Amino acid sequence: MNMFVQLWKSLYSPKDIARFRFQGIGKTIGYVFLLTFLSILPMAYYLTTSFVEGIRNTSALLQNELPSFTIENGQLHSSAKEPVHIDQHGFTIIFDSTGQVTKEDVERFNNAIGLLKHEAVLIANHQSQYYSYSAFPDVKITDKDVHSFIETLQSLLPVFIPLLFIIIYLFASASKFIGICILAFFGLILRSTLDKKLQYRHTWIMSAYSVTLSTVFFAVMEALQTAVPYAAFIHWFVSIVVLFLAMKEVPSSRPHNE
Incomplete structure (x- = not known):
């Protein structure tokens, strides 16, 4: 399935997120990089334009x-x-x-x-x-030294701005992967509660898609320049709820099955 189709389905379908658990880990990693890239575009745009205008x-x-x-x-x-x-x-x-x-x-x-x-x-x-x-x-x-430095900085903007974007992307990607790993451990706790036969690999893949709704929501809010109170709490709450709903779609473990 195309990654953009997976992104769309992850916004509303816990059943599809449950089905994604069988796909390769490499494709899931690629999906996380894509999701992170799309999510930072509004912030990167406003940060870049603000920086250029400020200079x-x-x-x-x-x-x-x-x-x-x-x-x-x-x-x-x-x-x-x-x-x-x-x-x-x-x-x-x-x-x-x-x-x-x-x-x-x-x-x-x-x-x-x-x-x-x-x-x-x-x-x-x-x-x-x-x-x-x-x-x-x-x-x-x-003040003359500062003015000279700013003129030099202006001439380096075509190099500096892509470098700044890469740095933001790398930090955002690392943060996203860490968050998914933590969410996957919550998945292991939910696995026992829901009586599901899942390995950490499965909960990690499902967690990667479970953060989609929250990530897209905050990207849209960033694009609209709208501050969201208690953003971290909302992100984790929504992600855990989506993961919980997705895990409920997984068949319960039974003796001698699978």
């Missing part, structure tokens, strides 16, 4: 809006007496050499860059990265 806006604002500054001895120095807050096309830049703004203040924005007293904060599609100035204790950095 472009920062380059322009460094030249036109922000005061001259230096980063030395782990601190940001400038002549500004109060924080500078700039909003442009849904992207926010916060410049604060006074120490009044914290990284938690920057994290309230969807897409932002904060040049703070002791660190730089990058927020892209709610994903946070922190860069402490103390990591470069013997280096003096000026």
